[in-house]
Amino acid sequence: xxxxxxxxxxxxxxxxxxxxxxxxxxxxxxxxxxxxxxxxxxxxxxxxxxxxxxxxxxxxxxxxxxxxxxxxxxxxxxxxxxxxxxxxxxxxxxxxxxxxxxxxxxxxxxxxxxxxxxxxxxxxxxxxxxxxxxxxxxxxxxxxxxxxxxxxxxxxxxxxxxxxxxxxxxxxxxxxxxxxxxxxxxxxxxxxxxxxxxxxxxxxxxxxxxxxxxxxxxxxxxxxxxxxxxxxxxxxxxxxxxxxxxxxxxxxxxxxxxxxx
Numbered sequence: 685x686x687x688x689x690x691x692x693x694x695x696x697x698x699x700x701x702x703x704x705x706x707x708x709x710x711x712x713x714x715x716x717x718x719x720x721x722x723x724x725x726x727x728x729x730x731x732x733x734x735x736x737x738x739x740x741x742x743x744x745x746x747x748x749x750x751x752x753x754x755x756x757x758x759x760x761x762x763x764x765x766x767x768x769x770x771x772x773x774x775x776x777x778x779x780x781x782x783x784x785x786x787x788x789x790x791x792x793x794x795x796x797x798x799x800x801x802x803x804x805x806x807x808x809x810x811x812x813x814x815x816x817x818x819x820x821x822x823x824x825x826x827x828x829x830x831x832x833x834x835x836x837x838x839x840x841x842x843x844x845x846x847x848x849x850x851x852x853x854x855x856x857x858x859x860x861x862x863x864x865x866x867x868x869x870x871x872x873x874x875x876x877x878x879x880x881x882x883x884x885x886x887x888x889x890x891x892x893x894x895x896x897x898x899x900x901x902x903x904x905x906x907x908x909x910x911x912x913x914x915x916x917x918x919x920x921x922x923x924x925x926x927x928x929x930x931x932x933x934x935x936x937x938x939x940x941x942x943x944x945x
Contacts, residue, residue: 687757688757688760688761689734690725692724692725693728693729693734695715695716695717696711696715696722696725696726696729696735697735697747699711699714699715700745700747701750702714704746705744705745705746706744706745706746707742707744708722708723708743708745711745726745732760734747734748734757735747735748736748795916795917796914796915796916796917797914797915797917798915799912799914800912800913801911802911806910806911807836809898809912809914810833810837810890810898811837813890813892813896813898814844814892815843815844816892817844817847817849818849819849819850819893820849820851820893820894821844821849821850821852821890821891821892822851822852822853822854822891822928823851823853823890823891824854824856824886824887824888824889824890824931825853825854825855825856825888825900826855826856826858826888827855827858827868829900830855845877850878851877851878852877852880852932853877853878853880854880854882854886854928854932854935855879855880856881856882856884856885856886856931857882857883857884857885857886858881858882860881860938865938868938880932880935880937881935881936882931882934887900887927891921891924891925891928894925895921896914896915896916896921897915897917898912898914899915899924900912901913
């Protein structure tokens with residue numbers, strides 16, 4: 685059922701896997717599914733690529749190999765997922781054109797604050813901020829957090845880099861060896877961003893174009909696990925900028941560390 689089958693489909697398929705080629709009568713007896721329901725289930729299993737009917741008298745039914753069945757189910761789910769995503773994109777395009785969906789212009793109001801709850805909301809907020817970048821972003825986070833966001837929002841980050849946005853990142857509370865340094869440079873595409881690491885725990889936040897900030901509210905490992913405070917408070921952003929500059933000066937460059945080793 686975890687693979688997307690109904691209870692009766694799961695029972696019939698498991699029965700076929702256990703007893704091999706067999707008749708509808710035997711399937712009904714072994715699976716405790718009524719014969720008339722087995723007749724309803726089999727066409728669906730055949731369509732999903734999970735079972736096949738052998739021609740002859742009596743007609744025998746057998747399960748397809750598990751590996752092939754899994755590939756079939758994955759393909760089916762991918763098609764459904766692609767269709768749902770395409771539909772969602774169309775709906776969001778329509779929503780974005782609605783008169784009431786006016787974008788927020790930072791600076792129209794002073795000192796805006798919002799608590800972004802943990803989960804998808806944090807990633808969605810980061811996606812919007814990175815997609816709208818014009819000049820630079822500086823960010824302090826854990827290796828796991830930075831790697832996670834970089835992987836999930838790779839398209840948005842690549843687009844910003846292509847526009848000439850400058851990325852500066854500090855990996856906090858980190859003591860890398862040479863293998864880890866190479867992994868970081870590969871995973872985070874160090875050619876596109878300027879990365880340093882600090883051996884001490886630091887406050888975790890990101891500032892976008894010097895106008896908006898996202899501040900982690902807990903010490904959990906990834907962005908999706910922690911809530912965040914979003915703000916346009918210029919005084920607070922000024923304090924964060926000074927804190928980052930101090931941390932940047934005290935942090936070590938990955939390339940320097942690798943050459944030292």
